[in-house]
């Protein structure tokens with residue numbers, strides 16, 4: 684709570700000193716206005732898969748290109764916290780389009796602690812809070828990060844190896860086995876981290892008594908690297 688008050692005051696001051704300009708049309712007051720958001724979405728459309736072997740469904744808000752890619756990179760690497768509003772709109776509009784009425788329990792993919800320290804904030808955690816609040820979903824911090832392996836630049840095979848064992852269950856999290864869980868991450872490249880996280884969550888749900896066939900775990904990413912498929 685303390686944190687969010689701090690951020691709000693800080694952002695209010697920033698808005699006063701450095702007002703936001705829309706990345707699309709230059710209009711003052713927002714980083715990406717509603718009109719430009721929908722214009723851009725028509726060019727870089729969201730998509731999903733319901734034929735994955737592991738996930739119930741996988742959603743992507745678009746491909747990693749142009750404005751969407753720029754928003755993610757600047758949000759994450761330049762600590763532009765206020766971009767979360769534009770980015771959480773990508774998440775909520777994608778869910779509203781492909782899974783209207785579905786009640787998800789949001790599970791943020793935990794970020795390496797070192798990166799949180801460097802950036803000064805947990806970019807996925809903050810994004811998830813905003814998204815869940817908009818949608819009326821609960822957020823459960825079901826996972827913790829076990830090691831601090833870095834994924835940037837590593838090839839697919841290395842990434843898969845690194846991802847295995849990267850997550851553990853947060854023992855303090857309260858999980859309802861009947862929930863439809865939605866894992867959230869920024870970029871889907873090989874899917875290795877998402878799949879590793881899903882495996883850990885599934886194992887825990889089974890330990891809690893869920894039957895494998897009844898477990899519902901979906902995933903959403905802001906942007907998909909490469910084509911529109913999920914391998």
Ligand SMILES: [Zn+2]
Nearest residue numbers: 705708716719
């Ligand atoms: Zn605009």
